[in-house]
Amino acid sequence: MLSFIAAAFFLLITPGPGVLSVAGAGAAFGFRAGLPYMAGVVLGTLTVIAAVTTGLAAFLFSYPPLRTVLLAASAAYLLYLAYRIATSNVGVAIKEAARPLGFMNGIALQVINPKAYAVMTTLFSGFAFYPESTLVESAIKAVIFMTMSLPVHILWLWAGATVKRLALSPKAARTVNVVMALSMLAVVALALWP
DSSP states (O other): OHHHHHHHHHHHHSOOHHHHHHHHHHHHHOHHHHHHHHHHHHHHHHHHHHHHHHTHHHHHHTSHHHHHHHHHHHHHHHHHHHHHHHTSOOSSOSSOOOOOOOHHHHHHHHHHOHHHHHHHHHHHHSOOOOTTOHHHHHHHHHHHHHHHHHHHHHHHHHHHHHHHHTOOOHHHHHHHHHHHHHHHHHHHHHHHOO
16 A cells, blocks of 8 residues: 555656646636636546546547547647636736636546546556455545645645746746646647657
């Protein structure tokens, strides 16, 4: 179980689309406005865990045409989120501030996030410690993972919001948003690279 905890911790703190987009939401919209999005990412992670542990993910991804469609949808949605983060209003602007990403966008991100499936498959198919019942083991792993996941996501949201509170010039704030969006896309590209 200790090896599972260590692996989960290091996979959680490694920047991926989930945590980078949470930090980006904090930098673009602030801590409070980023909380619903972060909650959606966390709940979306539970959805991915359920899909992996029940075999639904393996079943869906085993059909090549469906896998291609899901991959294209994933890439398009990640581009949309990156665009929203990169183009959020910064500083004083005449137009009204962009609407924060929100709860449903957080869920959707994780459900289509390729890194989430890779991480959950690694964690939940390996590190066996309760051979008597895979259901009990999966439930314990889910509780452990989610107990670690929530504080890590809060920390990333806080880090992004801290950047927003620095009162950067509009140009510097825009640069931070663009860098966060590009970082998220770079991690996805690396995860999808054959």
